[in-house]
Amino acid sequence: MPGLQHRNHKTPTRPGIYSERVMHELSICTSIVEAVAKSVAAYPGATVTKVSLRLGALSDIVEDSLRFCWELTTKDTPLESAELVVAAVPIVMRCDHCNADVTLESLQSFRCPLCHEPVNELLHGREMEIESIEIDDGKDEPAKKDA
Amino acid sequence: MTTRIVELRQGILKKNDELAHVLRDRYTQAGVLVLNLVSSPGSGKTAFLERTLRELTTTGAKAAALVGDLETDNDAKRLAASGAPVRQINTHGTCHLDAEMIGKHLDEWTARPLAGLDYLFIENVGNLVCPSSYDLGERIRVALLSVTEGEDKPLKYPTMFNSADAAVITKLDLAEPCEFQRDEALKNIREIRPGIEIFETSSKTGAGFDGWLAYLKQERAKR
Numbered sequence: 001m002p003g004l005q006h007r008n009h010k011t012p013t014r015p016g017i018y019s020e021r022v023m024h025e026l027s028i029c030t031s032i033v034e035a036v037a038k039s040v041a042a043y044p045g046a047t048v049t050k051v052s053l054r055l056g057a058l059s060d061i062v063e064d065s066l067r068f069c070w071e072l073t074t075k076d077t078p079l080e081s082a083e084l085v086v087a088a089v090p091i092v093m094r095c096d097h098c099n100a101d102v103t104l105e106s107l108q109s110f111r112c113p114l115c116h117e118p119v120n121e122l123l124h125g126r127e128m129e130i131e132s133i134e135i136d137d138g139k140d141e142p143a144k145k146d147a
Numbered sequence: 148m149t150t151r152i153v154e155l156r157q158g159i160l161k162k163n164d165e166l167a168h169v170l171r172d173r174y175t176q177a178g179v180l181v182l183n184l185v186s187s188p189g190s191g192k193t194a195f196l197e198r199t200l201r202e203l204t205t206t207g208a209k210a211a212a213l214v215g216d217l218e219t220d221n222d223a224k225r226l227a228a229s230g231a232p233v234r235q236i237n238t239h240g241t242c243h244l245d246a247e248m249i250g251k252h253l254d255e256w257t258a259r260p261l262a263g264l265d266y267l268f269i270e271n272v273g274n275l276v277c278p279s280s281y282d283l284g285e286r287i288r289v290a291l292l293s294v295t296e297g298e299d300k301p302l303k304y305p306t307m308f309n310s311a312d313a314a315v316i317t318k319l320d321l322a323e324p325c326e327f328q329r330d331e332a333l334k335n336i337r338e339i340r341p342g343i344e345i346f347e348t349s350s351k352t353g354a355g356f357d358g359w360l361a362y363l364k365q366e367r368a369k370r
Contacts, residue, residue, distance in 0.1 A: 024242070024277045031159050039155055049150065053159070060279055060306035107305040109338045118341030128159040128280065136148045 025065040028128070029073040035130055036079065043135055048082045050134035056089040056127040057107065063088075082133075091125035163281055166246035170284030173253075177261035180367045181269065183283050185307060186291035187300075188273030191317035193222045194350040195291060196270055200229035202360055203266060210266040213252060215244040217272065226270075232260075243277035244269065246284060265367055275304040287366060293318040294327035301332075301339045308339040315359070319349035 032051065040048055055061050063086050074080045091104040095112040101123055102112050112119050158164055174181045184192050196212060203210040211232040214222045223235035236244060236252050249269065253260050261267065269285065271278045290311035292300045295318060301308040308314070314336050322329070329347075336345055344362060348355030 024280075027241070027277070028159055028280075031162070035155070035157060035159065035161065039153060039157075043153075058306050058309060060276060107309075107339075108302050110309065110341055111338070118337070120341050130155045130157050130159060132152050132154045132156075134150060134152050136150055138148060 025061060025069040026073065028061060028066065029069045032070075032130060033073055033077070033079060036082075036133055039133060040135060043137060045138035046135040047138060048079055048133050048135050050083045050085060051079070052085040052087065052131045052133070054087045054089050054127045054129040054131050056125040057091050057104075058122070058125040059128045061128065087131070089124050089127045092123045093119040093125075094121040094123055095119050096121075160280060160282075163246050166250055167282035167284040170246055170250060170253075171286075174261065174267070174284055174286070177264065179261050179264045179267050180287070180363070181267045181283075181285045182287045182289055183269045183271055183278075183285035184289050184291060185271045185275065185278045185311070186273060186293075187275050187296060190273070190291045190293045190296065191350060192270050192273065192291055193225055195315065195317055195348065196268055197226055197229055198350045198353070198356065199268065199359070199363075200226060200231040200233075202356060203363070204230045206360070208265045209263055210268065211260070211264055212268045212270060213244075213249065214270040215248070215272045217241075222270065232256075234260075238272060242272055242274050243281050244271050244283060245281045249283050266363065275300075275307045279307040279310050287312045289313045289315055291315045291317050292332075294322045294325050294332075298328045298332040298335055301335045305339045308336060308343075311340060311343060313344040313346065313362070314340070316345065316347045317350065319347055319354050320351045 036048060036051055040046055055063070066086070067084060070084050074082065092101050093104060093110070095102045095115065095117065097115045097117045098112055100114070102114060102119065104110065105113060110119055111117060184196065186192050193214070200210050200212060212226050213234050213236055214226060215236045215238060216222055217238050217240055220235040223233045226233040234252055234256050236248055238244070238248070269283055288311045290308050292314070294316060316332065333345060336343060346355050346359045346362065348359060
């Protein structure tokens, strides 16, 4: 399968773990598709042109894998041509020492980048959200009247 | 055709989160402390749980377990030997337990499966990736790692370890032949999840179980 060649360095290569990786994003895509289908049902005749997601760095979703699974999941469905937009949400934690909200640069150390004390209060970073969808309502523009 | 944007602001796993919320209420109503055990396959979750259930039952505490595997009821049979009520959940391919499965199995188990229980342990499918996103309504998430898995495991799976409330190092009896670097392992766990409770145990020898059981008792007392 051609798509499998383009993996980023974060993706593990051992087969057992690999299949955990792809399955995770596959079940996430299924949930997205179900939620979008439910929302668009309120607009009969409309097609979805864009699905915008917010994914936190601690949501453990790898964007490449997600896009790969999105293609698989939406193929031959009305969502096939919808654009998937992903906004990455960084990890923001509260540092009581600095009395500030700080952004972590790495997942390898949960310490304030300013004072290096351990931080535990997560403010952002676990988001796994469908922020919005863009739809074409499928109705023709009213015919322009002559002036 | 007109384009419009429909704001959803909806969690992708909204359905699971809602069901988990219902479960959380259900556990609170029943007064049960629920723990979700997560780890790689082969880390010794079942052996750890087996010993935990035996020890708790000996002290007169009432504990039960739901155990998740893709296939077989081998783990449930092993755990049932402890005398505690145990139910197997077979996911037949799904790589994690979710709130819907837990709810369904609780409903099908007995009329009131949580009645009179002090503890319910949920042994998740062995997998350090997917289970991290699926709330099962638990109060405590316990991440296990064995001395055979390498000291850098928490660094490799930060999402899971950061989501845990307690960490248990298992198979301590094998630490020496594996040249397990204890200080490094503890440091790595704490780098990923500052303030986490860590228990170093051997299900074979019983090492570390006093501390683990004391922790359970202390957490149970916090309603």
